[in-house]
Amino acid sequence: MNKNINIAVIGLGQIGSYVLNELHVKKKDIEIKTGKKIKVIAISAKNKNKKRKFKINKKIFYSNPLDILKIKNLDIVIEAIGLSDGISKKIIETALKNKIHVITPNKALISKHGDKLGELAEKNKVNLEFEASVAGGIPIVRTIKEGLATNKITKVYGILNGTCNYIMSEMERTKDSFKNVLKMAQKLGYAEPGNPKLDLNGYDALAKIKILTSLAFNKKISKSECLMEGIENIDYADIKIADQLDFRIKLLGITEIINNSIFERVHPCLVKKDSYIGNVDGVMNAVILNGSPIGESVLQGEGAGPGPTSSALMSDLLSILRGNIKYPFGISKNKRFKPKIFNKDQSSNSLYLRLEVKDKPGVLSSITKILANYKISIQRLIQLPDHKSKTASIVLITHNANELDAQRCIKSFKLNKNIIKNPVLIRLF
Amino acid sequence: MNKNINIAVIGLGQIGSYVLNELHVKKKDIEIKTGKKIKVIAISAKNKNKKRKFKINKKIFYSNPLDILKIKNLDIVIEAIGLSDGISKKIIETALKNKIHVITPNKALISKHGDKLGELAEKNKVNLEFEASVAGGIPIVRTIKEGLATNKITKVYGILNGTCNYIMSEMERTKDSFKNVLKMAQKLGYAEPGNPKLDLNGYDALAKIKILTSLAFNKKISKSECLMEGIENIDYADIKIADQLDFRIKLLGITEIINNSIFERVHPCLVKKDSYIGNVDGVMNAVILNGSPIGESVLQGEGAGPGPTSSALMSDLLSILRGNIKYPFGISKNKRFKPKIFNKDQSSNSLYLRLEVKDKPGVLSSITKILANYKISIQRLIQLPDHKSKTASIVLITHNANELDAQRCIKSFKLNKNIIKNPVLIRLF
Numbered sequence: 001m002n003k004n005i006n007i008a009v010i011g012l013g014q015i016g017s018y019v020l021n022e023l024h025v026k027k028k029d030i031e032i033k034t035g036k037k038i039k040v041i042a043i044s045a046k047n048k049n050k051k052r053k054f055k056i057n058k059k060i061f062y063s064n065p066l067d068i069l070k071i072k073n074l075d076i077v078i079e080a081i082g083l084s085d086g087i088s089k090k091i092i093e094t095a096l097k098n099k100i101h102v103i104t105p106n107k108a109l110i111s112k113h114g115d116k117l118g119e120l121a122e123k124n125k126v127n128l129e130f131e132a133s134v135a136g137g138i139p140i141v142r143t144i145k146e147g148l149a150t151n152k153i154t155k156v157y158g159i160l161n162g163t164c165n166y167i168m169s170e171m172e173r174t175k176d177s178f179k180n181v182l183k184m185a186q187k188l189g190y191a192e193p194g195n196p197k198l199d200l201n202g203y204d205a206l207a208k209i210k211i212l213t214s215l216a217f218n219k220k221i222s223k224s225e226c227l228m229e230g231i232e233n234i235d236y237a238d239i240k241i242a243d244q245l246d247f248r249i250k251l252l253g254i255t256e257i258i259n260n261s262i263f264e265r266v267h268p269c270l271v272k273k274d275s276y277i278g279n280v281d282g283v284m285n286a287v288i289l290n291g292s293p294i295g296e297s298v299l300q301g302e303g304a305g306p307g308p309t310s311s312a313l314m315s316d317l318l319s320i321l322r323g324n325i326k327y328p329f330g331i332s333k334n335k336r337f338k339p340k341i342f343n344k345d346q347s348s349n350s351l352y353l354r355l356e357v358k359d360k361p362g363v364l365s366s367i368t369k370i371l372a373n374y375k376i377s378i379q380r381l382i383q384l385p386d387h388k389s390k391t392a393s394i395v396l397i398t399h400n401a402n403e404l405d406a407q408r409c410i411k412s413f414k415l416n417k418n419i420i421k422n423p424v425l426i427r428l429f
Numbered sequence: 430m431n432k433n434i435n436i437a438v439i440g441l442g443q444i445g446s447y448v449l450n451e452l453h454v455k456k457k458d459i460e461i462k463t464g465k466k467i468k469v470i471a472i473s474a475k476n477k478n479k480k481r482k483f484k485i486n487k488k489i490f491y492s493n494p495l496d497i498l499k500i501k502n503l504d505i506v507i508e509a510i511g512l513s514d515g516i517s518k519k520i521i522e523t524a525l526k527n528k529i530h531v532i533t534p535n536k537a538l539i540s541k542h543g544d545k546l547g548e549l550a551e552k553n554k555v556n557l558e559f560e561a562s563v564a565g566g567i568p569i570v571r572t573i574k575e576g577l578a579t580n581k582i583t584k585v586y587g588i589l590n591g592t593c594n595y596i597m598s599e600m601e602r603t604k605d606s607f608k609n610v611l612k613m614a615q616k617l618g619y620a621e622p623g624n625p626k627l628d629l630n631g632y633d634a635l636a637k638i639k640i641l642t643s644l645a646f647n648k649k650i651s652k653s654e655c656l657m658e659g660i661e662n663i664d665y666a667d668i669k670i671a672d673q674l675d676f677r678i679k680l681l682g683i684t685e686i687i688n689n690s691i692f693e694r695v696h697p698c699l700v701k702k703d704s705y706i707g708n709v710d711g712v713m714n715a716v717i718l719n720g721s722p723i724g725e726s727v728l729q730g731e732g733a734g735p736g737p738t739s740s741a742l743m744s745d746l747l748s749i750l751r752g753n754i755k756y757p758f759g760i761s762k763n764k765r766f767k768p769k770i771f772n773k774d775q776s777s778n779s780l781y782l783r784l785e786v787k788d789k790p791g792v793l794s795s796i797t798k799i800l801a802n803y804k805i806s807i808q809r810l811i812q813l814p815d816h817k818s819k820t821a822s823i824v825l826i827t828h829n830a831n832e833l834d835a836q837r838c839i840k841s842f843k844l845n846k847n848i849i850k851n852p853v854l855i856r857l858f
């Protein structure tokens with residue numbers, strides 16, 4: 001590697017323009033730490049003239065990002081467009097083929113095409129770095145690949161979506177509805193103003209879990225459909241009842257090894273109020289690893305936003321500048337095999353169920369009968385009548401119940417005319 | 430670097446023999462991750478025939494560890510003796526001079542001789558790795574040097590001594606005295622059976638803080654005397670009163686930049702019960718970093734014991750096997766300067782003071798007069814009389830008080846005949 005390193009930044013939204021500024025500000029620092037002189041020689045974005053927080057040098061602006069990849073002495077590309085396919089994929093593929101190192105925070109793309117892109121990087125002997133794709137401010141990718149490299153990891157879980165965690169925390173704090181808190185989160189920039197769906201439905205957290213699975217268990221990225229539920233259906237009522245039962249509701253991403261198979265999932269969980277994870281609030285992210293001989297390891301930090309993301313991108317840059325080529329996923333493609341996937345129908349969980357019912361005789365008995373049909377036994381039952389509307393909320397905490405039975409039971413509840421709203425099911429952690 | 434890597438392990442106590450076993454068990458794993466075949470070709474310890482948890486291969490045993498360093502094709506030495514000077518230093522110096530990479534968990538030695546040893550490593554173009562020297566199970570050294578490499582870190586603090594944290598947690602849980610809990614900790618292997626002083630008086634945590642300072646702020650290791658207090662004088666009474674005031678007592682190590690100077694210290698702190706750090710219990714360690722653009726970053730894990738320490742040693746090994754030579758402290762020796770040290774007398778803190786006094790008229794007034802003399806103002810006062818013995822405990826929480834004033838005030842209290850025991854001072858965090 002030369003002493004002078006040429007870099008291109010493609011995509012100049014919040015993250016791209018922040019990192020561009022960091023590259024400028026930290027130039028000296030980087031030279032001290034790595035002995036390399038970096039220079040940004042090309043940038044590209046959809047809109048050249050958009051107003052940005054940091055000024056861009058228009059002399060090095062390219063309208064077509066693919067033209068940048070033809071530059072002979074380009075060493076590193078930072079892809080900050082963020083699409084799961086399309087131009088993002090094209091840029092990264094072309095760069096790797098042209099023996100240009102790639103840095104990206106793009107979890108949608110890595111969780112979808114990471115295996116193939118990793119192979120391409122390996123084949124062309126360049127680095128593909130994606131520390132920023134999972135929990136920006138937490139150096140979790142590097143920690144698994146390097147800091148805990150020889151541990152046998154059995155489980156990784158945590159709060160991986162700052163938007164959802166912020167909304168859950170704020171609903172509890174303000175006692176307000178999901179809809180109103182979401183609006184406020186959008187105003188404050190904690191949720192996408194246009195379409196926040198991919199955060200709220202669990203997709204974003206699941207992409208991160210898929211990346212963590214492949215790193216922690218040394219497998220290819222799983223392509224199977226996973227248990228994925230978001231927070232869109234959680235009502236303030238649930239948060240309030242959970243609170244009374246000494247729980248909080250958190251959207252958790254979980255990946256673990258059960259009987260040599262991998263069980264990946266994202267769904268809201270009832271977690272104990274006095275647990276560590278129950279006290280990670282607001283936009284914070286947290287990752288907890290169980291491994292041997294390490295025991296339990298916890299990492300917490302800001303998960304999103306241009307600052308933390310940029311910190312992760314810069315650590316990728318330094319990793320490249322230090323010089324050696326690393327396997328993108330910690331081990332060679334030849335040693336990464338397809339994971340065996342645990343059948344989620346065989347999982348079991350203690351459940352929180354909230355049913356809105358007509359307040360009349362026989363309703364409770366019909367509910368308990370359905371539960372018994374599906375071998376779900378009750379640990380705790382709370383009935384909250386609403387005399388005005390002649391309805392009641394029935395809240396149940398069950399003993400461990402089989403997932404398939406639980407799903408069938410919910411279906412059965414939906415057909416029951418005494419149950420007037422969609423039942424709410426939240427798993428206990 | 431060759432494909433075949435020869436390793437020696439010197440020191441076969443708890444840690445040395447554990448890592449020896451790990452090297453054996455993880456051989457295949459390491460080859461998959463790095464492409465290198467490792468082989469342990471030499472071991473050494475004080476006692477060849479001591480009973481150990483893991484069997485050793487006596488055919489490769491050397492009575493004199495220095496003979497090992499004469500082996501021509503030796504690549505890496507793991508020093509696990511743990512002395513701050515003497516043979517530990519001699520081994521590492523000789524190894525580095527002979528262009529042998531060194532891995533060590535020895536915080537006493539690194540905090541004392543790290544600069545010189547680092548220079549020696551740099552000069553001889555080999556690696557000196559010491560991830561295990563700070564908070565074994567937490568990959569904090571690598572996280573600062575690599576994961577957060579371009580952040581401007583302003584403060585690092587945490588629980589760095591598992592022994593002290595275990596004792597504090599257990600005193601609270603069992604309502605027992607320091608002496609009894611220490612005995613139990615020694616029985617369980619959480620405190621040194623012989624001489625636990627270096628853990629209890631804060632020395633161990635301070636060694637770690639000195640290493641963290643040099644890494645986080647890119648400075649030479651500070652040689653100045655620091656504010657260092659241990660937990661030996663903390664009574665169950667203090668834990669109980671703290672509890673009533675919604676605090677817990679934790680031994681914290683803290684290093685931060687104040688007015689461009691570095692303020693390093695280790696002392697017990699009153700921390701809020703509902704704070705993150707207030708809930709890190711037992712033998713756990715935790716490190717919290719404040720940096721820009723990262724924000725606040727938290728890492729928690731098991732701090733000591735052969736498992737976590739071994740995990741850290743193995744991550745050092747993999748780092749070496751991946752091939753490139755790194756600056757031991759993240760930047761070249763030429764760029765590491767002596768730190769400017771903040772004068773601790775100029776620091777200020779809200780204080781918890783507990784005074785055991787004769788229960789008679791005029792005592793409180795004489796105490797408040799002394800406080801006023803030293804410009805220390807009271808935020809909260811609790812008087813707990815003990816009618817039987819005609820004594821009382823006076824507990825004070827003060828507003829921010831200057832450190833020098835506080836020390837002078839304590840001296841003055843000690844001379845006061847109405848105060849019948851040594852005053853207890855604990856800083857609020």
